[in-house]
Amino acid sequence: MAVAGILVTIAITVALSFPFSCSYDLDPLQDFCVAVTDTVAAAFVNGKVCKNPKLVTPEDFHASGFHIPGNTMNSLGFAANVADVNRIPGLNTLGLTVVRVDIEPNGVVPPHTHPRATEIIVLLEGTLYAGFVTSNPNDNTKNRLFAKILKAGDVFVFPIGLVHFQRNVGNTKAMVIVAFNSQNPGVxxxxxxxxxxxxxxxxxxxxxxxxxxxxxxxxxxxxx
Structure with a gap:
């Protein structure tokens, strides 16, 4: 017992001596940091180089076209309209991406992961079968499926890094608005x-x- 107490004390001391935090997109240190186009960037950074604030315009924070359905005539039957930092430079450092997804009946967003973001979806039209699979630690929760049939108005969350999917199980097109807590979630x-x-x-x-x-x-x- 004495040895166990000593080990616990050492662990607490080390934790307090070397504090750490896990973070993805950093908190902004200014009002905004509008991204400079890659082709004119003077340096490689984890994110985008900031535009001179004096040169920033309202267009740096704007995108249009989200009301237009995507072209779902492909082998998977879905289309994604992405508004990320590459489309809205003003998202730089703000940790946000928004996507419109259109899915044909029986269409599928195939199993995939986002290495840098948690995803939350809001189903506005249609019926979806959506779910994710847990990782495989050495216990009885490995590779567990969490899935739901979603109706219009439902919200569902896919935790960061986990394999997830969506399938339109209805008779009409489905339309989903997706948000990520990263300006560049990756796929x-x-x-x-x-x-x-x-x-x-x-x-x-x-x-x-x-x-x-x-x-x-x-x-x-x-x-x-």
Whole structure:
């Protein structure tokens, strides 16, 4: 017991001596920091270089076109209209991205993750089956699916970094407004990241990992 007490004391002392915090987009240190276009940036930074405040205009905080449905005539049946820092330079340092997503009946936003942001969705039209999967720690909660059938007006959250998806299970188009707590959330599509790399991941790795025949792996890689 005495040893345990000493270890606890040491742990507390170390924690107090070396405070730390986990953060993604930093808190702004000024009213705004409008991004400079990459092609004219004079330095590489974690984010965007700030425009001279004297040169900032209202257009730096504005985007239009969110009322226009996206073109969903593709193999997945969905379209995303993204308003991030690349479209609205005034979002630089503010930790926010907004997206309009249109999904055809039976269309799907395939399993993917956002490495730098939590996502919250508001379903405005249609019916969606949406969910995410937990990570796989060594306990009985690994790879647990959390999913719901969403109706218009419902809100759902996908925690940062977790694989998630959406599918239109209704008979009409679905329209979703999405918000991220990052100006650049990133996206990693599971299928593309595994089967669509350039160059391809060695088929021997994938046949062993997925317990699939080599012909199936070759076919999947050809699709992506």
């Amino acid at each position: 990693i599509s599971v299928a593309n990241s595994v089967f669509g790399t350039q160059p391809h991941i060695s088929p021997e790795v994938l046949t062993k990992s997925f317990q699939l025949d080599r012909k199936v792996i070759d076919y999947l890689q050809s699709k992506f």
